[in-house]
Amino acid sequence: MIDTFLKGNIMAAENNLTIQKNCQYELVIKKSRFICSLSRIKDEDDAQQFISQVQADNRKATHNCFAYQVGKDDHIQRESDNGEPSGTAGVPILQALQMEKLHDVCAVVTRYFGGIKLGAGGLIRAYSNVTTDAIHQAGIVNRVLQQLLTITVDYAEHDALTYYLKQHDLAIDHEEYGVKVAVTIFVDQNESQAVQDALTNRFNGRLTIKAAGQHIREVPVTNAN
Known part of the structure; x- marks a missing residue:
């Protein structure tokens, strides 16, 4: 026995899953570029520093939306649409992290608008899919x-x-x-x-x-x- x-x-x-490595992943959807940057974080300060860095690196982007969860039992969770219609960016990003049961991870999705509107449903799918694809590229441990x-x-x-x-x-x-x-x-x-x-x-x-x-x-x- x-x-x-x-x-x-x-x-x-499940309470110990995180990404294997930091990474970036890009999708082009109807001429808009969606770039997901993923990073491990130790606390909320780490998350804010990472978000600020991605924003600084992408000053000309239309949006830098983000979500993160950190801490014991993910007691800190934040998300932002950063100017996208309410609920179409930050929440889908956060849900992608939650679906993979990840902890201590921050995701920032940068969008460069390509001139074609996607609608609420299209935006939700885009932000969700690019985050999920980035997670798969980073790997899970x-x-x-x-x-x-x-x-x-x-x-x-x-x-x-x-x-x-x-x-x-x-x-x-x-x-x-x-x-x-x-x-x-x-x-x-x-x-x-x-x-x-x-x-x-x-x-x-x-x-x-x-x-x-x-x-x-x-x-x-x-x-x-």
């Missing part, structure tokens, strides 16, 4: 809190241990060789105790395990919905 648990795929924790565990074994058990770790998709960070072998691995925080129990049972106590700190691992997510 424990082995089955260890072999299971990592499931995305799940930020997983991991525990480092250092496993110390005799040399006679080393091959069996590394085989076990490989079979259960437990990544080795590094190894140190002395009187015994110390193998440091990464495990998801919520799996740490189960991994330790499984290893202790498998090797009948012929090893020692020590916690060696924590870090965040970013796991690419192919489909967040």
